[in-house]
Amino acid sequence: MPFISKDWRSPGEAWVKTDEGWEKKKVLENSKMIKSKNTDDESGMEKEGTLQPHCQITIKCTKEIAGFNELDEVVKRLDFRNAVKDVRRFNYICALLDLLIGQQMTALSGCAQKALLAMLEEVACHVAKSHHNPRSFRKLLAKLRALSSAEKSAYWGAPLGSQLLWDQHSIKINKIFKLAAQMQICEKDYQPHLLQLPEECIREIILRLSDHRDLQASSQTCDTMANIVSEQRVWRELTKFHFTNQQIQMALDKDNFHGDWKTLFNSLKRTYGLTEELQYAEMLSLCKYCRCLFWRSLGHPCIADQSPEFRERLQKAGGPMPPSPVPPSAFLKFFSL
Incomplete structure (x- = not known):
């Protein structure tokens, strides 16, 4: 009605x-x-004053709240396009796009499709300009090419969605491909270069990498990097970063450990997987009181801060509860995809 x-x-x-x-x-x-x-x-x-991008969402539908969350609206309210330019949030945005771009994108609303392609265009412009994180962009580009090919597949002689919508998508996709073709990663004329640093400095840089794929890629660049990456200390620190002491101890007791931390890391990764929250410098968070999604570093206008009576009740109940981290896979569960 x-x-x-x-x-x-x-x-x-x-x-x-x-x-x-x-x-x-x-x-x-x-x-x-x-x-x-x-x-x-x-x-x-x-x-x-500080503008704090945030968005209130529907966690659970009831008879009184038969609501739903619109992906394009949440993306705009949380300012995802400008978040691409923040080095702390770039990987989070790319991980979200990686989950959405593909066959699943054809099932999204037209507004959501346009919002996602606009985000991807922003990623392309940022990578082309800054020359940072080209690997993440190339991964998204491969999925976009597959999507572009799927668009030409026909159901009853026409692509999924209106022809006008897909014509607009094609223009946007071709623009992204053009940016990718023009992108050239040139070596900056910085002094000193990485390999000119003392080995102790290079080791400290390697120890701060949280992705095992970055370690493997670094080991293929030169003999110095390969020798450092092969050190047990590097894989031991990476193992302690991703797994709890209890998980490590259980693996040590179960496996016949011979001091090979790289093998132990791979074994733990197969058993438990990598902690998704630790892969991002900045993540979305969910306030348990306001039901708001917000960027952790920016905060949000919370009822616990604005209402003295509510804040007093929280103190009597044991203090406020911290917000829940929302990795990309959990973020998508708020929508009917």
């Missing part, structure tokens, strides 16, 4: 037509505020 008036059942949303299609007015206004804030920051004219 269509809504004939604004009542407790109606969302009461106002929509505005833009060049990219119809947008919710409140989401559009929020995006303009964030864009204005970022422009002021870049020009050195930051306004008073």
